[in-house]
Amino acid sequence: MEEELVLDPQLKYWVLIPISVVMVLVGLLRSSFTALLSPGPKKTPYKKIRETQFLRRAECFRASNNVLDVNQMESRRNYFIEKLNSSEYYSEKISTDDTPKNPFTDSSTNDALMSMMKGNLLNYIPQSLIMAWVNFFFADFIVMKLPFPLTDGFKSMLQSGVATPDLNVRYVSAISWYFVNLLGLKPIYNLLGDNEAMSTILAQSQQTMPNIGGPGAPKVDKIFQGCAENIKLIKHESIFDGIASRVIDVYS
Amino acid sequence: MSKKRELIYYIPNIESNKKDLQYVHDVTSLTLGIGSGILTLESYKGFLLYIFGYTAVNLLFYFVCCNKKAASFFRKPFHEIFLEDILSDMPGFVMMWCLTYALVR
Numbered sequence: 001m002e003e004e005l006v007l008d009p010q011l012k013y014w015v016l017i018p019i020s021v022v023m024v025l026v027g028l029l030r031s032s033f034t035a036l037l038s039p040g041p042k043k044t045p046y047k048k049i050r051e052t053q054f055l056r057r058a059e060c061f062r063a064s065n066n067v068l069d070v071n072q073m074e075s076r077r078n079y080f081i082e083k084l085n086s087s088e089y090y091s092e093k094i095s096t097d098d099t100p101k102n103p104f105t106d107s108s109t110n111d112a113l114m115s116m117m118k119g120n121l122l123n124y125i126p127q128s129l130i131m132a133w134v135n136f137f138f139a140d141f142i143v144m145k146l147p148f149p150l151t152d153g154f155k156s157m158l159q160s161g162v163a164t165p166d167l168n169v170r171y172v173s174a175i176s177w178y179f180v181n182l183l184g185l186k187p188i189y190n191l192l193g194d195n196e197a198m199s200t201i202l203a204q205s206q207q208t209m210p211n212i213g214g215p216g217a218p219k220v221d222k223i224f225q226g227c228a229e230n231i232k233l234i235k236h237e238s239i240f241d242g243i244a245s246r247v248i249d250v251y252s
Numbered sequence: 253m254s255k256k257r258e259l260i261y262y263i264p265n266i267e268s269n270k271k272d273l274q275y276v277h278d279v280t281s282l283t284l285g286i287g288s289g290i291l292t293l294e295s296y297k298g299f300l301l302y303i304f305g306y307t308a309v310n311l312l313f314y315f316v317c318c319n320k321k322a323a324s325f326f327r328k329p330f331h332e333i334f335l336e337d338i339l340s341d342m343p344g345f346v347m348m349w350c351l352t353y354a355l356v357r
Contacts, residue, residue, distance in 0.1 A: 012355055148296075180350055183346075183347070185344070187279075187341060191282075
C-alpha cells in the first residue's frame with residue numbers, strides 16, 4: 001500500500017483552473033489573430049488564367065470531339081493545332097536558358113514563406129510565454145495526482161523543482177498540467193472556435209504548396225506542343241455517321 | 253450493369269458529414285473524460301472506459317445517425333468512424349480525466 005499525499009484543495013482553484021482558462025483564452029486569441037493577419041486570396045494575373053483555360057479547352061475538345069461532324073471537326077482541329085504551336089496564349093515569354101530561377105527571388109514564394117513564418121511565430125510565441133508564466137508562478141510544488149502511473153523517465157520533466165527523489169511519479173507539478181493542456185485542448189477549441197484554428201492552418205498549407213513546387217514544373221511550351229501532337233493524332237469518329245440508318249433500325 | 257455503378261461523392265457534403273462526426277467524437281471524448289474522472293478510475297480502467305465508451309458511441313452513430321448505410325456518407329466509413337480519431341482524441345480525454353480526477357479527490 002503506497003502512501004497518499006494530502007494536497008491542499010485550494011491548489012485546484014488557484015493553479016489548475018487558472019492555467020486551463022488562460023490556455024483556452026490564449027488559443028482563441030491566437031486563432032482570431034491568425035484570421036486577422038492572413039492575407040486575402042491572391043489574384044492570379046489574367047494571362048496565367050487564360051493559358052490554363054485554353055489548355056483545358058483543348059483537352060475538352062480532345063475528350064469529346066465525337067459530337068462534331070467532319071467539317072466542324074477539321075476546322076477546330078486546325079484552329080487548335082495552330083494556336084497551340086504559336087505563342088499567343090503563353091502567359092509569359094519563354095526564356096531560352098535552362099538555368100532554374102532562384103526560388104527566393106520570386107515574390108509569390110516569398111509571400112508564402114512569410115505567411116508560413118507568421119503562422120509559426122503565432123504558434124510558438126504564446127506557448128513559450130505561457131510556459132514561462134507557469135514556470136515563474138507555479139514552480140517548485142506538487143499540484144495534482146495523475147490518475148494513471150508513469151515510468152520514472154518522466155520524473156525529471158514532470159517533477160522539475162521538487163526535491164524529493166523517491167516521490168511517486170503520479171504526483172506532478174504545474175508544468176505537467178500545462179503539457180496535458182497543450183496536447184488535450186484541441187477538442188475544446190473545435191467546440192468553441194468552430195474549427196477556426198484548424199481551417200486557417202489548412203488554408204496556409206494549401207497556399208504555400210503550389211508556389212514552392214514552381215521551379216520543377218515542366219515548361220508551358222512543352223505542354224502546349226504535346227497537346228497539339230495529341231490533337232493531331234485524334235481518330236475522329238462522329239456520332240452523326242450513319243445516324244439515319246441507326247434510327248431506322250431502332251424504330252422499324 | 254447496376255452492380256458496377258460508381259459512387260460519386262459531393263465533396264461539400266462529405267466534409268459536412270465529417271464535421272458532424274468530428275463534433276460527436278469531440279463531445280464523446282470530453283464527456284468520457286469527465287465521467288471517468290468523477291468515477292475516480294485509475295490507470296488502465298480509465299483507458300478501457302475510453303475505448304469501450306468511444307466504440308459504443310461510434311456504434312450508435314453508425315446505426316442511428318448513418319442508418320447502417322455509412323458508405324453513402326463517408327469515403328472510408330469503417331476507418332473514419334471507428335479507428336481514425338480514437339488516438340487523436342485520447343489527449344482530450346486524458347485532460348478532462350486529470351482535471352475532474354483532481355477536482356473530485
